[in-house]
Amino acid sequence: MQSQLIVALIIVLLTVMFAVQNAVSVSVVFFMWRVDASLAVVIAACFGLGALIGALVTVPTMLRERISISRLHKQVETLRAENNDLRALKKDTPPTPYGF
Numbered sequence: 001m002q003s004q005l006i007v008a009l010i011i012v013l014l015t016v017m018f019a020v021q022n023a024v025s026v027s028v029v030f031f032m033w034r035v036d037a038s039l040a041v042v043i044a045a046c047f048g049l050g051a052l053i054g055a056l057v058t059v060p061t062m063l064r065e066r067i068s069i070s071r072l073h074k075q076v077e078t079l080r081a082e083n084n085d086l087r088a089l090k091k092d093t094p095p096t097p098y099g100f
Helices: 002-021 039-092
Strands: 025-030 033-038
Antiparallel strands (some): 025 033
16 A cells, blocks of 8 residues: 555656656647647647547447456356256265166
């Protein structure tokens, strides 16, 4: 717990140092839009947009896998119940003598 807090504080400190050192204003032109912003803000916005797009791309696959896992868990439980029933049935039947 404390190590995670220390790592988080170090990351925040490095981020603040990066923002202070890269406070130069840049112009970003995208099609007809033009935005003047700090270099650190532009980089952070691009990183955030990339993370959002990455998350949106992976969500359908994750949902499909969770549905498949759920279906397989149900199948395993059904097969376990069937296996237990067969074992109980085998215990109830008397053993047949050799040669019959």
